[in-house]
Amino acid sequence: MIFRGGRAGGRAIPWRPSSVYRGVSGFRSPVDRLPDEALLSGLATGDPELAVVFVRRFQRRVFGVAMAVTGDEQLAEDVAQSTFERAWRHAQIYDSRRGSVTTWLTTIAHNLAVDAVRARRTEPMAPEDLDAVIGVVTETPEQWALADETAAQLRAAVARLPREQARALVMAGIYGMTAQQIADAERIPLGTAKTRIRAAMAKLRTTLASPKRGDHVR
Amino acid sequence: MSGDMNCGRLREIGAELALGVLPGRERAEAVAHLDRCANCREYVRQLTLVGDRLIGLLPEREPPPGFETRAARLPARQAPAHEAPAGAADRAFRHLRGRARRARLRLAAVATALTVAVGFAGWGIGTAVEEVLASSAPAAESELMLVGDMTSTVGGETVGEVYAHPGTPGWIFVSVGLTGPHASYTGKVTCLLEHADGRIVRVGDFTLNGGRGEWGVAAPGDLSTLSGARLTMPDGTVLATAHLQKGQVVEPEK
Numbered sequence: 001m002i003f004r005g006g007r008a009g010g011r012a013i014p015w016r017p018s019s020v021y022r023g024v025s026g027f028r029s030p031v032d033r034l035p036d037e038a039l040l041s042g043l044a045t046g047d048p049e050l051a052v053v054f055v056r057r058f059q060r061r062v063f064g065v066a067m068a069v070t071g072d073e074q075l076a077e078d079v080a081q082s083t084f085e086r087a088w089r090h091a092q093i094y095d096s097r098r099g100s101v102t103t104w105l106t107t108i109a110h111n112l113a114v115d116a117v118r119a120r121r122t123e124p125m126a127p128e129d130l131d132a133v134i135g136v137v138t139e140t141p142e143q144w145a146l147a148d149e150t151a152a153q154l155r156a157a158v159a160r161l162p163r164e165q166a167r168a169l170v171m172a173g174i175y176g177m178t179a180q181q182i183a184d185a186e187r188i189p190l191g192t193a194k195t196r197i198r199a200a201m202a203k204l205r206t207t208l209a210s211p212k213r214g215d216h217v218r
Numbered sequence: 219m220s221g222d223m224n225c226g227r228l229r230e231i232g233a234e235l236a237l238g239v240l241p242g243r244e245r246a247e248a249v250a251h252l253d254r255c256a257n258c259r260e261y262v263r264q265l266t267l268v269g270d271r272l273i274g275l276l277p278e279r280e281p282p283p284g285f286e287t288r289a290a291r292l293p294a295r296q297a298p299a300h301e302a303p304a305g306a307a308d309r310a311f312r313h314l315r316g317r318a319r320r321a322r323l324r325l326a327a328v329a330t331a332l333t334v335a336v337g338f339a340g341w342g343i344g345t346a347v348e349e350v351l352a353s354s355a356p357a358a359e360s361e362l363m364l365v366g367d368m369t370s371t372v373g374g375e376t377v378g379e380v381y382a383h384p385g386t387p388g389w390i391f392v393s394v395g396l397t398g399p400h401a402s403y404t405g406k407v408t409c410l411l412e413h414a415d416g417r418i419v420r421v422g423d424f425t426l427n428g429g430r431g432e433w434g435v436a437a438p439g440d441l442s443t444l445s446g447a448r449l450t451m452p453d454g455t456v457l458a459t460a461h462l463q464k465g466q467v468v469e470p471e472k
């Protein structure tokens with residue numbers, strides 16, 4: 001048995017509902033400064049003010065993921081809405097040891113988006129869509145590079161991938177396509193599709209694992 | 219195709235597993251391997267992180283006007299039918315919400331299965347597996363699951379969830395966050411399972427911390443006849459009960 005009881009209790013978050021942090025409902029209340037996790041655990045109390053702050057903090061991230069995957073504003077909005085609903089429902093059992101709130105939310109959004117697209121998409125991925133996503137994922141505006149070095153490294157690593165590997169990576173990792181679906185879309189053997197996914201992921205993993213930028217990832 | 223999954227084979231498919239695009243059967247074999255192989259577990263954990271980071275590279279986008287208000291509408295807690303008031307786009311929402319709810323069960327159940335079996339962190343892998351299930355053929359891949367909401371014996375509110383997965387081994391997962399008089403209870407609780415024929419089986423104890431706890435355990439015996447579950451305090455007080463219903467791991471609708 002691996003689970004232990006009371007995992008939520010392991011979080012040491014200095015937050016107490018309806019005391020210190022509840023500010024006057026002002027333009028920028030002290031609630032805005034709550035750490036993500038505290039905000040999330042506060043949601044379990046059903047406080048609508050916290051919900052607004054929470055949505056405000058994460059909506060661009062969530063909607064961005066939904067848009068990238070669905071390419072459809074209405075569908076993306078539905079997905080984003082569902083993402084927050086799920087967050088409300090699971091606020092109580094969120095476990096910070098399993099990842100940041102941002103990662104948690106984007107994973108939910110991604111997951112719902114892939115699901116939503118799957119339910120309706122009949123056409124294979126349009127090549128120009130794919131190229132656009134690769135472009136977006138690899139571009140490195142300077143301010144981003146400064147803000148998050150790891151992300152910058154990862155972008156660069158994706159940019160260095162052979163094009164066919166980058167395509168396979170995006171199809172699997174962002175659009176949630178199986179190796180078989182990728183093989184069909186690219187008209188390549190299944191084994192080739194699998195190899196491309198694996199090779200791409202191996203290189204990215206090496207990039208993230210090496211403390212300095214491993215320029216020579218095989 | 220044998221069911222043999224060794225480290226070499228796992229390394230071949232680990233990336234697909236981590237990205238959540240591995241078909242169900244292979245996934246099950248891979249997970250079984252991860253359960254007993256710490257090295258591969260670490261390997262897949264790292265790949266899962268890569269997958270998460272990749273999604274993190276997607277650009278932020280400003281949602282349409284009014285989204286903030288709509289999204290911040292907290293559900294009436296514990297109300298099972300909390301559908302939003304009617305509106306032009308609401309039918310679409312409702313539809314999606316229904317799907318999301320089923321997906322939620324899938325998500326929680328499958329993620330839990332993995333966490334219980336594999337015992338390592340990372341959101342990516344659990345949710346990733348949901349995608350695989352969503353994509354797999356309905357007949358071939360439907361997995362019987364018993365699910366139910368835990369209801370407080372005091373106030374009747376929903377205070378948690380129970381999932382049971384009959385199989386070899388079967389497993390049970392309980393997540394609880396008590397409200398009301400026991401909201402601050404810290405201590406041992408016992409989980410009892412009720413079978414349709416009236417048998418009651420004690421499956422084990424776990425600890426609540428401030429009324430909260432999550433617990434998963436491999437459970438021997440036939441779980442497919444389960445009808446309910448309950449949590450009791452050491453003095454026998456029943457804290458919460460759940461009716462378990464059969465659910466399949468559902469397909470998204472066309």
Ligand SMILES: [Zn+2]
Nearest residue numbers: 224225255258
């Ligand atoms: Zn291994």
